[in-house]
Amino acid sequence: MQWTNLSEQTVYKNRWFDVNLADVELPDGRHLDHFVIRLRPVAVATAVNEANEVLLLWRHRFITDSWGWELPAGVVEDGEDVAAAAAREMEEESGWRPGPLHHLMTVEPANGLTDARHHLYWADGARYIGPPEDDFESSRREWVPLKLVPDMIARGEIPAANMAAGLLLLHHLRLG
Numbered sequence: 001m002q003w004t005n006l007s008e009q010t011v012y013k014n015r016w017f018d019v020n021l022a023d024v025e026l027p028d029g030r031h032l033d034h035f036v037i038r039l040r041p042v043a044v045a046t047a048v049n050e051a052n053e054v055l056l057l058w059r060h061r062f063i064t065d066s067w068g069w070e071l072p073a074g075v076v077e078d079g080e081d082v083a084a085a086a087a088r089e090m091e092e093e094s095g096w097r098p099g100p101l102h103h104l105m106t107v108e109p110a111n112g113l114t115d116a117r118h119h120l121y122w123a124d125g126a127r128y129i130g131p132p133e134d135d136f137e138s139s140r141r142e143w144v145p146l147k148l149v150p151d152m153i154a155r156g157e158i159p160a161a162n163m164a165a166g167l168l169l170l171h172h173l174r175l176g
Contacts, residue, residue, distance in 0.1 A: 001027045008036060016040060016075060037114040043085035044073040044118055044166065047098045047126035048174060052146045054167065055096055055126060056158075057138035068159040069144070069152065071166065072137075073118070086121040094141045095132040098123035105169055109162045120166035146171055 008020040018038040025031055047055050056069040072093035076085040083101045091097050101121040108117055132141070144152075149171045153164045 003027070005036075006031075011035075035113070037116075039075075039114055039116040041076040041082060041085075042073055042116060042118040043076050043082050043089055044071050044120040044163065045086035045090040045098055045101060045122065046071045046167075046170070047090070047096060047123040048146060048170065049125055049143060051143075052174060053143035054146045054149065054170065055090075055094060056142055056144050057093060058140045058142065059138040064159075066159060069157055069163075070138075070160055071120070071163050073163075076119075082119045083121055086119065090126070091129065092133045093137045094126075095128060095130055096126040096141070097129050099125045099127075104166050104173075107162050107165055118162045120162070122166075122170055146174055 004025040006023045006025055008022045010018050010020050012019040016039070020036045020038060022034045022036050023031060024034045049055075055071075057072060058067065059070055060067050072090040074085070074089040074093070076082055080088075083103070086101055087098050098121075101123050104120040104122050106117055106119045108115075110116065132138075146167075149158070149167045152158050153168065158164045158167060
């Protein structure tokens with residue numbers, strides 16, 4: 001069964017996202033109004049060092065009023081290569097410059113409401129270049145043993161679904 005988006009009108013817009021109201025036709029011919037949030041692509045990156053530790057950020061999210069481990073991430077600027085954006089975000093938010101990035105996965109974290117696509121990358125190693133430019137993004141940055149990731153996710157310490165999925169796949173690829 002396929003829903004058909006007949007049209008959309010913008011209700012609100014800023015540089016990060018658009019909120020649109022769509023006229024959707026259901027398979028039986030009925031129509032419904034459905035809100036859609038249109039977002040820019042998001043680039044996410046981390047690195048794994050020789051000790052199989054993964055670089056994570058400890059941060060507070062005011063929207064959910066919760067703390068958790070995350071990966072450096074941010075929107076892809078107009079005309080910017082996604083992998084280059086992932087490397088830029090990692091450097092700006094962590095102070096670590098990744099080695100060559102490998103695409104890990106692309107996910108749609110809330111595809112019933114938004115068209116957001118999050119592109120996750122990882123590197124074998126990173127070089128510390130100094131304090132992060134965006135040090136307000138996290139309280140601390142740490143290299144955490146990759147083997148601990150599944151238990152951290154189970155305890156709710158890595159609450160973002162996109163990052164949990166990427167870290168579980170990275171755990172599988174690196175540790176089997």
